[in-house]
Amino acid sequence: MKVSEQSRLAVFKTYKLYVGGKFPRSESGRVYEVTDSKGGHWLANAPLSSRKDARDAVVAARKAVPGWSGATAYNRGQVLYRVAEMLEGRREQFTREVADAEGLSKSKAAAVVDAAVDRWVWYAGWTDKIAQVVGGANPVAGPFFNLSTPEPTGVVAVLAPQDSSLLGLVSVLAPVIATGNAAVVVAAERAPLPALSFGEVLATSDVPAGVVNILSGRTAELSAPLASHQDVNALDLTGAPAELAAELEASAADTLKRVRRPSPAAEDWTRDPGTSRLTAWLETKTVWHPIGV
Template identity: 70%
Template structure:
């Protein structure tokens, strides 16, 4: 009796709430930290990225138009589903990052806690970052934070789950939609996160996850006119200046980060929320 041939898993993209193949049909092998083959991942193309941006733009209206309380409840639901699959995430983080199982479990727990932390901010953003401005005249002046729109995220390359959550969750908490280019060599936790998002209450198109070559996809994301902000966290250091220059052509907000990834286990702050928010000032006459 011959040995059974293992059927390799080929993962797809996550676009508009669905899981399509790359339009190019390309895939690439994903290995663990020791070089052992794990699965095949879809290699996204420029057309896939355009489809992702279009889906994000459609999803943005519904997401940004929801109440802050509702967005918080949806993000809490994502955390609940993450908690239910923590063992799977721990196994994938351990394989992808080459860390012991106990360390991987700690990283997953921190990622879940990080998601809950940002979920709790949804209905506090206006209070903390908004203002009633003192003016000399018969009117009121208010400053109100609003989501900037579609955010392009180049996910951290080394921190496959915690780093990804740390850059994605604040964009969603602020009311933005996101197009994420996952870690090129460690995409499996991001793929599993897309399954979590698809089975939670996040509206279709609010999050779109592309696997593939970061250096190939990043320039197209930087120049796309319908992307309003760009997070360079996972950008190759040699491309950062060119990406900033390209993003300036469509007047994008650009979130700069150090070439070396930060310590994602450190206490989070609201800097990433501020980076994807714009302040609208409203003047209102008294007595009207």
């Protein structure tokens, strides 16, 4: 007997965190409802990450830093390009998720996904070029070479934009790992599903485990332990409201973190991003070397 389509139960997707190259549930077992931005219809339950999940993500990121920062810039570019290939292959899925998350039509959501793929390719192309832009040989009076070269900062905690679930996420995450850093990302609180699905893209690409870790949950709850964590070297406050950003910046000062403040005006994620987000997560190392034998 043929089973009618109407009698078939839908198989809903179970979203999980992405930490250390694996897909754990929150250690607390908590979840929260995610609804679409138009009618408030239920889409899925997302993991409600705890402070323990945040600490686990930092441990995974710290473990990944030596291998990723030590890879050649050319190799990092190849890996990032592979991510773009995998994202392009799941274009329909992300179009649907972005449409639900941001209340866009299918055509506009598809344009956002295309822009996210293009943005990722753009940053992939910068991996082996940024050193020539911000580094170089310095003129000195004496028989020495004086060379300045950019180096990764280390572990960067990123509060993803709240208003752009995929393109904004890509715009803040790609420059972090393109420059050799590892990232702990707190996804948009209201619309975390595209970010959690992006973890699946990363897992099936060549990005080493721990280089990117994605958490979902309450931004204020997760950002506090990240801002004060001694193994976090930098903090991107893009997705934090002004009052929370001020508190996190004060907390980050205790451990001398590099902090990128949120823009006072709404950011246009479709415009040319420039190199400011690349240079934000680089530190300049200057060395002297004698000329001759």
